[in-house]
Amino acid sequence: MTGTSATFTDALSPAKAQAAASAGKTGYVLTVAGPGLATSTTSITAGDISSAPLVSGTPTVTESPTLTAEGYLTGSAVGIIVPVTSGTTAPTGATEPLAGATVTATLTSSTTCPTGTGGYAGKLTATTDTTGDFTIVGDPSAAPANGGLCVGGSYTVTVAATGFTSNSATFTAAAGSNSPGALDPIDLSAKQITQVIDVTGLAGGVNVTVTASSLVGPTVTQSATVAKHTTSVSFTFTLDPTPYSFTVQAANYETVTVGPLPYTPGFTPQTQTVQLPTEVNTVSGTVSLADGTSTVAIGNLPLTLVPNAGNGATPVGTTTTASDGTYSFSNIPNGSYVIEVGDGYSVSPTPTFSTDYPNPVVENFTVSATPVPVNVAVSTSGHRYWFQP
Numbered sequence: 001m002t003g004t005s006a007t008f009t010d011a012l013s014p015a016k017a018q019a020a021a022s023a024g025k026t027g028y029v030l031t032v033a034g035p036g037l038a039t040s041t042t043s044i045t046a047g048d049i050s051s052a053p054l055v056s057g058t059p060t061v062t063e064s065p066t067l068t069a070e071g072y073l074t075g076s077a078v079g080i081i082v083p084v085t086s087g088t089t090a091p092t093g094a095t096e097p098l099a100g101a102t103v104t105a106t107l108t109s110s111t112t113c114p115t116g117t118g119g120y121a122g123k124l125t126a127t128t129d130t131t132g133d134f135t136i137v138g139d140p141s142a143a144p145a146n147g148g149l150c151v152g153g154s155y156t157v158t159v160a161a162t163g164f165t166s167n168s169a170t171f172t173a174a175a176g177s178n179s180p181g182a183l184d185p186i187d188l189s190a191k192q193i194t195q196v197i198d199v200t201g202l203a204g205g206v207n208v209t210v211t212a213s214s215l216v217g218p219t220v221t222q223s224a225t226v227a228k229h230t231t232s233v234s235f236t237f238t239l240d241p242t243p244y245s246f247t248v249q250a251a252n253y254e255t256v257t258v259g260p261l262p263y264t265p266g267f268t269p270q271t272q273t274v275q276l277p278t279e280v281n282t283v284s285g286t287v288s289l290a291d292g293t294s295t296v297a298i299g300n301l302p303l304t305l306v307p308n309a310g311n312g313a314t315p316v317g318t319t320t321t322a323s324d325g326t327y328s329f330s331n332i333p334n335g336s337y338v339i340e341v342g343d344g345y346s347v348s349p350t351p352t353f354s355t356d357y358p359n360p361v362v363e364n365f366t367v368s369a370t371p372v373p374v375n376v377a378v379s380t381s382g383h384r385y386w387f388q389p
Contacts, residue, residue, distance in 0.1 A: 220239065
């Protein structure tokens with residue numbers, strides 16, 4: 001037909017791509033026009049020989065060779081928060097749909113599409129939705145940076161997200177298909193985070209243990225000894241970005257737990273400083289005075305608490321009994337102790353005990369009055385006698 005023209009236009013615009021994917025629509029529209037003829041359009045399938053009716057005489061217009069159609073690519077991205085070791089299954093919360101990731105499809109080779117300039121040569125991009133899904137839609141009418149998916153072309157599809165190591169998959173757009181294909185989920189491994197724990201308030205030579213635990217990630221334990229003449233020690237943990245708690249322990253110090261700290265991919269932890277309080281105890285009881293065959297409470301009796309380390313040990317506390325004989329020592333470090341009584345009294349056996357943190361120590365005992373030597377001078381006829389009880 002002289003003067004008749006056929007124009008091929010893209011029917012799969014970015015806005016309609018998803019609907020086309022669901023309905024299996026074709027990728028091109030054939031428009032036929034000629035002198036004295038009304039313009040007529042019909043859809044044709046990529047790779048097919050198609051026709052369009054004309055108003056007058058309904059001649060057939062055939063397009064050959066096979067059309068190269070634009071399509072689209074669907075896929076999804078999954079974030080691996082905690083890697084699964086061989087022989088185990090993924091713990092709950094170890095993976096999550098990766099929302100907001102950038103997906104880029106780059107044409108790497110093709111025998112039917114331009115690879116230098118033009119619509120098919122550029123990169124195609126998309127962003128994953130809240131469920132991690134994405135659809136890449138080509139648009140040959142746009143600038144080269146947003147070209148169309150080329151049937152028969154090979155692509156590298158790369159997914160990148162903050163806090164994750166990017167990952168890629170290869171893809172070849174199948175010929176004769178309006179939807180060239182769908183990728184298997186692309187897994188991205190979360191980058192690990194580094195947490196520093198500084199433990200302070202310690203004595204030199206103390207061994208400290210810090211345990212990092214998570215409901216999802218593996219448990220990690222580190223130990224270190226405080227250097228002489230220092231009061232702190234530092235720990236560095238490399239962990240998966242899932243919430244972790246840290247338990248800090250040392251002999252004769254209270255156990256302190258920090259967390260859970262809200263780690264997520266891309267999170268930058270701050271150094272955590274933990275001060276361990278010394279474990280301290282209370283020692284209390286009642287002191288009675290032996291009075292013949294019975295006992296009575298004794299008040300105002302001086303008591304001294306001394307480490308059970310032999311003569312010369314430095315006392316750690318002093319107190320005086322109340323009128324009802326009760327007494328109490330507080331803030332006593334862990335250890336073994338004896339209680340010494342004031343002059344004029346004795347106790348047997350000597351009250352000796354060890355602390356049992358966090359349980360208070362109750363030590364009741366009875367004292368006896370110690371006889372005091374008394375000198376008495378008696379004079380008879382010029383003779384003087386001394387008596388000593």
